[in-house]
Amino acid sequence: MNATFHVIDPTGTRRFDAAEWAAQVSSLRATLLEKGVAPGDRVLAWLPRGWEEAALCQAIWDLGAVWVSVPRRLAAPQVREMLADASPTLSICGPRDRSRLGDGPWIEWPELLSSPPAGEPDHSHPDLAALCYTSGSTGRPKGVMVSHANLDGAVQRIEAYLRHTPYDRLLSLMPLSSPWGLLQWRMALQAGAGIVLPPVVAMASELVKTLRAAEVTGLAALPPTWVALVDYLDSRQETLPGLRYITTSGGALPRRVLDRFHAVFPHAEVWMTYGLTEAFRTTVLPASDFDRLKGSLGKPCPGVRIEILQPDGTSAETDEPGELVHLGDCVTHGYWQQPELTREVFAIRPGHEAFLGNGPVHYSGDLVRRDAEGYLWFEGRTDDLIKTGGYRTSASVIEEALLAVPGVVHAVVGGVPDEGLGQQIVAAIETESGDDGLLDAARSSLRRALASHQQPHVLRVWPEKMPLNPNGKLDRARILDWLAHG
Numbered sequence: 001m002n003a004t005f006h007v008i009d010p011t012g013t014r015r016f017d018a019a020e021w022a023a024q025v026s027s028l029r030a031t032l033l034e035k036g037v038a039p040g041d042r043v044l045a046w047l048p049r050g051w052e053e054a055a056l057c058q059a060i061w062d063l064g065a066v067w068v069s070v071p072r073r074l075a076a077p078q079v080r081e082m083l084a085d086a087s088p089t090l091s092i093c094g095p096r097d098r099s100r101l102g103d104g105p106w107i108e109w110p111e112l113l114s115s116p117p118a119g120e121p122d123h124s125h126p127d128l129a130a131l132c133y134t135s136g137s138t139g140r141p142k143g144v145m146v147s148h149a150n151l152d153g154a155v156q157r158i159e160a161y162l163r164h165t166p167y168d169r170l171l172s173l174m175p176l177s178s179p180w181g182l183l184q185w186r187m188a189l190q191a192g193a194g195i196v197l198p199p200v201v202a203m204a205s206e207l208v209k210t211l212r213a214a215e216v217t218g219l220a221a222l223p224p225t226w227v228a229l230v231d232y233l234d235s236r237q238e239t240l241p242g243l244r245y246i247t248t249s250g251g252a253l254p255r256r257v258l259d260r261f262h263a264v265f266p267h268a269e270v271w272m273t274y275g276l277t278e279a280f281r282t283t284v285l286p287a288s289d290f291d292r293l294k295g296s297l298g299k300p301c302p303g304v305r306i307e308i309l310q311p312d313g314t315s316a317e318t319d320e321p322g323e324l325v326h327l328g329d330c331v332t333h334g335y336w337q338q339p340e341l342t343r344e345v346f347a348i349r350p351g352h353e354a355f356l357g358n359g360p361v362h363y364s365g366d367l368v369r370r371d372a373e374g375y376l377w378f379e380g381r382t383d384d385l386i387k388t389g390g391y392r393t394s395a396s397v398i399e400e401a402l403l404a405v406p407g408v409v410h411a412v413v414g415g416v417p418d419e420g421l422g423q424q425i426v427a428a429i430e431t432e433s434g435d436d437g438l439l440d441a442a443r444s445s446l447r448r449a450l451a452s453h454q455q456p457h458v459l460r461v462w463p464e465k466m467p468l469n470p471n472g473k474l475d476r477a478r479i480l481d482w483l484a485h486g
Contacts, residue, residue: 001018001022002166002191005021005188007051010196010210012214012215026059028055031112037065038064040065042087042088044068044083044090045070046091048199051197054195054197056112057176057185067131068082068086070083071470073468074470080102085141091105092109093107095108128147129148131145132179132277133177142341144278145332146333147333150280154179154281157302160302161287162247165192168217169194169214170184170187170188170193170195172195172198173198173222174222179281183280196210198210205232208238208240217242218243219247220249221248224474231257240264240265241267242267243268244268245271246261246265246268247271247272250472252396252399252400270287270290271285271286272297273285276364278332278346278362279331279364280330282300282301282326284298284301285298285299286298296375297368297375298375299374299376305327308323308368308376309325309355310322313349313351313352313354313355318371318372319372320369321380322368323363323368325364326364331346346361365381366380367380367394380394381395384414386425389453395415395425397450398413398450399427404445405442407431409429410474411427411428412429412466413426414426416483416484426460426483427458427460427483428466428480428483434461439461460483
């Protein structure tokens with residue numbers, strides 16, 4: 001930990017300096033030792049967002065144990081499901097949470113605060129750092145096994161372009177259940193920067209207030225946050241000149257939002273990145289290329305090998321879509337206690353050996369093309385193909401066309417079974433006005449932009465703001481279920 005590291009309250013006041021932070025972590029480490037936590041043990045946390053989560057994570061790592069954070073948005077039955085999957089030695093919840101969680105190795109946060117500081121941590125711990133549960137899956141939770149080497153490698157890749165210093169202040173909006181949240185905190189520790197670990201920020205107005213009060217210089221966020229923030233600033237003709245950089249990942253952004261970045265963040269470099277829970281922060285579009293190549297995934301970060309493959313294992317030609325495959329140290333270690341699923345996603349497929357070799361590999365499921373300059377462009381998902389009336393189309397293509405309609409904020413498209421067509425295309429949009437007035441304009445725009453077999457059979461306006469899943473992305477499963485069942 002850099003000696004200039006500090007934790008800042010959302011109001012802008014300093015909460016902990018480096019020495020105070022170290023003492024807080026040491027006290028937590030002593031309590032965990034008393035509770036019997038040993039190297040390699042899993043410790044699960046279901047806590048409100050804030051400094052407590054980060055301090056507990058560091059204490060767990062100091063003991064060589066494994067961090068398992070459950071998103072706070074999950075309901076108690078979902079928390080118990082992850083508890084059963086992770087089988088932790090110890091589970092920590094917030095005050096008054098234990099009564100609704102039921103039986104299990106739970107202790108409440110205040111019980112951790114009674115121990116005096118412990119001795120120096122033993123850093124010769126196992127490499128497994130965290131289980132990060134992925135969103136959007138059905139059935140059993142998927143806990144991605146993330147190593148310290150994965151995190152350290154990603155920090156090195158990101159710092160090559162963000163270049164944090166002790167003068168920076170980062171606002172951590174990402175949950176510590178995700179690699180991105182862990183990386184932001186780890187970068188602040190390494191650089192000696194300040195970090196703001198706020199509770200959940202629900203409104204754009206609250207976010208702007210925090211950004212200004214804490215004098216934040218670096219902001220990373222997912223598309224729903226960027227849409228809300230840009231629209232809020234634009235509607236009020238306000239700007240955030242204090243940001244040195246902004247960076248986004250997690251999905252496509254509407255072109256109208258990308259086009260307003262420089263206006264509302266006048267001094268900020270814009271870094272577009274790509275990555276998955278299974279292989280994170282692997283490509284970047286340099287800020288110098290943003291205006292010319294808005295929407296591109298950029299190029300692989302130094303040290304990352306990416307291949308674009310056809311199903312037979314041959315390399316896709318220039319501008320030919322294929323599946324993006326990660327290779328090397330950026331690849332995580334598979335899914336916790338799910339060997340069959342791990343082999344499906346992380347094992348080299350038959351016929352691909354000659355081209356990929358025998359190192360770590362991850363098949364992303366993302367369809368990507370590489371242009372003549374080597375820049376990558378997202379084309380869809382291998383699993384979002386909709387088969388309707390004998391034709392195949394990508395849900396992502398239709399979503400992109402809907403997002404181009406003025407007034408459309410978010411779009412979700414999927415396929416539902418149909419006896420005659422095989423699948424019907426169903427689509428939901430969130431609009432700025434919140435009413436059905438845009439449906440005719442949206443349908444007219446789609447007829448101009450897409451082929452007849454790509455037109456949605458059902459197009460509806462979500463009645464309010466679209467829901468988010470525990471990782472802050474659109475809750476596609478819930479939205480598609482609403483479209484399918486009304």
